[in-house]
Every structure is written in C-alpha cells, then in structure tokens.
Amino acid sequence: MNQMLTEQVFTTVPLNAQQSSVESIEQILASSPSELQATTKLNFVSRQLLRKDTQAALNYARKARELAEKLEQKDLLAEAFANVGSAYFNLARYDKAIDYGYRALKLCDETDATPTKAIAMQIIGCVNLHLGEYDQAYHYFTQSAEILHKHDDTFAYSNALMNIGSAHFHKRNYQEALSYYFKVMSLRENSADKKGVAEILSNIGATYHALGDSEEGIEWLKKSLDAAKAEQNVSVQITTLINLGEVYASVNRNYKAVDALLDSIKLAGNKAEYIQYLWGAYLNLANAYKKIEKYQEALEAYEQYVQIKEKIFGLETERKVKAIELNYAIEKAKRDAEIELAQKKIKQLEEIVTMCAWSGKIQMDGKWVKIEEFLNKRFGIKVSHGISEEEAEKVFKQINEENQNDTGEKKE
Secondary structure (H helix, E strand, O other): OOOOOOOOOOOOOOOOOOOOOOHHHHHHHHOOHHHHHHHHHHHHHHHHOOOOOHHHHHHHHHHHEEEEEEHEEEEEEEEHHHHHHHHHOOOHHHHHHHHHHHHHHHHHHOOOHHHHHHHHHHHHHHHHHHHOHHHHHHHHHHHHHHHHHOOOOHHHHHHHHHHHHHHHHOOOOHHHHHHHHHHHHHHHHOOOOOOHHHHHHHHHHHHHHOOOHHHHHHHHHHHHHHHHHHOHHHHHHHHHHHHHHHHHHHHHOHHHHHHHHHHHHHHHHOOOOHHHHHHHHHHHOOOHHHHHHOHHEEEEEEHHHHHHHHOOOOOOOHHHHHHHHHHHHHHHHHHHHHHHHHHHHHHHHHHOOOOOOOOOOOEEEEEEEEHHHHHHHOOOOOOOOOOOOOHHHHHHHHHHHHHHHHHHHHHH
C-alpha cells in the first residue's frame, strides 16, 4: 500500500484575500520601527509563505534567525528555528528539518515558548513518521497535542490530532486513525473559515481504502480533490490524485489510475516542495502501467521512483537524522542531570545543620562526625588541611615567646 497521507508540521497563516503579495525582506527591514519588530514580522510572513512558496519562507525565516541571534531573543530565535525546520520538511530535507526542530525544542526548554515547542515536536514527529519510526512519531505528536489543547488555537490542535491519526494509520490501526480523522473533520468544519478540510478528506479516503472499502474511499477522495481546488491547495491536490491513482488501480480501473497519477506528476512539476510526494506517484504509476502491459513505461516510472526515494530516504539521510537525535538526547540527559544535581544540592543546603558548640562536630544521620567527614559524605568534597596567615602569625609568635622563655631560664 502506497497511500500518501497529509501531515502538517506548522500552523499556516492564511494570506489576506485582498493581498496579492507580501512585503519583501528589504521592505520589512526598512519599514519596521525596530529590529525586534522586524524579527517578529519576518517570522509571521515566513509562516504565511510555508505553503505558498517554501523557498521564500525559508529565506524569511533565515533572516529572522539572524536578527534574533543578534538581539539575543531566544523566544524569537526558537520560532525562527521552527519555521526553518518546517520549510526544510516541505523540501524533503529531513536531516535539516529535524536538526532545526531539535534546536527549537532545546531553546523552548530554556524559555517556555510553549506553542513553538509544540511545532518543534510536530517537525520531529513528522520526520520520524516519514522514516518509519512510528512509535517515536506518535510520542512527539501526542506531547504536541497536549500542549496545543491548552492554547486557543483550534487549527494547530487539529493538526496535531491529524498527525496522531497518521501515526495510527502507518501502524495499521486503521479504525483508530479514522476516529482521529473524524475528530479533526468536526473541528475544521465548525471553524469560521473551514480551512484545512481538503487534507482531512484525503486522509479519510485513504483510510477507507486501507480498510478494504475502496468505493467509499474513492468518494471521499473526490470530495477532497474538489475542496483542494477550491482552497487552491496544490500539495493536497497532488496527494489526493496519487491516492486516487492507487485506489483506481486496486479496483482495476487502470487507465483512470494512470490519468490521475500523470496529473499529479504534472501538477508537482519541478517544484522542490513537492518532491516528497513524487516517489509515491511514480511507484503507483509503474504498477498501473504494468497492469495494462505497458512495460517500458512501467520500467521508466519505476526508475524515477528509485531515484527520488533514494534522494529523500537514502541511508545518508537516515544516518544524519539518527546522529542528530542521539546528540540531542545526550545533551538533554546532561542538562537534566545538571538540573537534578543542582536541585539536590540546594535541598541539602536548605537543611539545618547542627554543630556541637564545644567539639565542632556535625550531627549527620544520628551521629556526630568531624566536619571533614560531613562535607565528604554529603557533598563529595575532599578536605585537606592548611593554615591561614592569621593563625600562622599567632603560632610563630607563640613559638618565639616560648624560645625566649627557654633562653632566659638557661641564663639563670
């Protein structure tokens, strides 16, 4: 089964209907009263452009990152990292996407930038989902959903739920996936602008097909295609056509399958943000051509599939992703250990220490011990002995006095 599900790693900000273009980076820098406001606006526009023009979105996010680093604004830097990671995910650069996802997550741990933290988790989850790490993806999606449920952003919350559904789908928990998709459907249909309906319709159609009801799947996919055209959502049009191609082939409507798949490839064109869908299109096209005995076309489509999939999911990409995840895990473990140790020491220091006024010993665990032993056992501090200048002066003075007394006694 080569169904193409739609996952989202970001909350899209819709472009104003009357707005044919957005301000350029130069215009934003020139018109903003301060670099702080410019950084905020650059991040905002980057999110606007994530679906419309991914490369442009990446450029805006990079500039926002540059300014945020200069201003030492960690919350805005985390947001910029999340936008960069989202753009790289769209471009199927999964190693870079997860790298920036973890960078954003690390900063959010330091700054309590909660909504951005949820988006960072979506990025990490989506990369894991595409690389077949479904349990890891599910872990990040559920954590993200818990955060977003507490904030007044229904669309972002519905994205997280949709991604949880996709994790269930890939784990072959189709009924559970369908349950999540219908929750998302309800949330989006009840929203003011009903945005994002097309993608959930496509996922529902793919799930019905997986459950063995291909005709029902086709009906949902047709609805999705109509909605995607109305929303001018090219990525969902592409994924829905790919899904229709597979479903048509499964019920032996092979020529319809070929037409749908060729339409998806034509729609994707050479745009980098659609490359992540093309491997599925070419694989299904190869199978459809084979069924109608067009073996040369089938071979050419299969070769395209192999090239694209290797480019996106090759061993080098997987190796880089695993290295990034391991480095983050090590850094987080170190930070957690340092925090735990600091908290333990603070707790120990807050305790009242009882010292004997005569012997100078410390009461510890019901026993009186020397201060050296107390420091060693409680804090791991080893004590060596020396003498202060003040005490040394007293000792030397005492020795001199004793020597003088000894000398006087001998003279008599």
